Amino acid sequence: MGWNQEPDIVMEDWGQPQAWLNSINSKKKDELVQWVLGADIELNQINGQRIYGGPPPGWVGDVPPLGSEVFIGNLPQEIYEDTLIPLFQSVGKLYEFRLMMTFSGLNRGFAYARYSSKHFAEQAIVQLAGFEIKPGCKITVCRSTEKSEITLDGLPGFLEKDAIVKILEESTTGIHTVSLYASPTANSKNMAVVKYISHRTAALAKKRLCEGVQVICGYPFTVDWLQPSVRQKLQVATMAKPSFLPPKMTPAAEVAQEKLTPSAVQCLQLLCDNMKLGQPLYHIKFLTLGTHGWLRFRYWVQIPMRPVPFTGYCWLAGDKLIPTDKYQQAKEMVALQILKELGYIAD
Secondary structure: OOOOOOOOOOOOOOOOOOHHHHOOOHHHHHHHHHHHHHHOOOEEEEOOEEEEEOOOOOOOOOOOOOOOEEEEEOOOOOOOHHHHHHHHHOOOOEEEEEEEEOOOOOEEEEEEEEEOOHHHHHHHHHHHOOOEEEOOEEOEEEEOOOOOEEEEEEEEOOOOHHHHHHHHHHHOOOEEEEEEEEOOOOOOEEEEEEEEOOHHHHHHHHHHHOOOEEEEOOEEOEEEEOOHHHHHHHHOOOOOOOOOOOOOOOOHHHHHHHHOOOOHHHHHHHHHHHOOOOOOEEEEEEEEEOOOOEEEEEEEEEOOOOOOOEEEEEEEEOOOOOHHHHHHHHHHHHHHHHHHHOOOOOO
């Protein structure tokens, strides 16, 4: 891939934020360390990127608007912040600077600079696009695409927008707007388009929501960046209105019959017995009780004769439940999800 186009950020967790100090290119890194100490600059390495600011020391006011960030490409791998930050600060006040890093301590050839205003971002493009950062190497500077919208597809029709917002607020931050439409991929399901205040908050939210298998109220959903085809439909207002299907109320006459229907936990147990896979072992850990009554929990289910356990995260509306009921409802949701993954229940 050429460096004249902006790549997607790969959010990696290397777990060793100081590994770059002990690897290759030590002379340049020593120079960076001396500059950091002398300039009293703080750099934080998180998820494969080294970050200055966001906000910088002494910042007063809101996060800069979309359009205030530029993408910087074609960087020599041995160039670091001691060269880049002063260069881009020469144009205007920086709110944040993010240099993408490899585990070995080289930069990945691209970075992002967010200014305090759109005006400074435009000036950076004018003044620094094609700048010769070292003999024979000219950098690319252009407007960042700043992806800030993700989609949650496959949501059940009885979840209204307010409920979705409350769920998202328990696990992500920086939500700007949430819009709800009919799913373009699944009948009677909905898709939420969630816009965040910045690309960074959107990327972190996407990473958080993609941890494990995601299930809401027993229904799996997918998380992705807003795709161009969907964006085009939004722009021309051709997305269908969302489906609103209230939870089915069981008539009194059907209650007795429903009690005879085996639960998802029982069905999974029968399936495992018939296939001689062993008894499923459930491990459920409740992580947080949200302010709106939504419980987030992680599950790990081991079926003895399967080498890989089933893992994921899920939400449960459980503020009124006693602990035993919370655990049983969580087990039921997890068993239902496993049966779907195994292909015994259609979505």
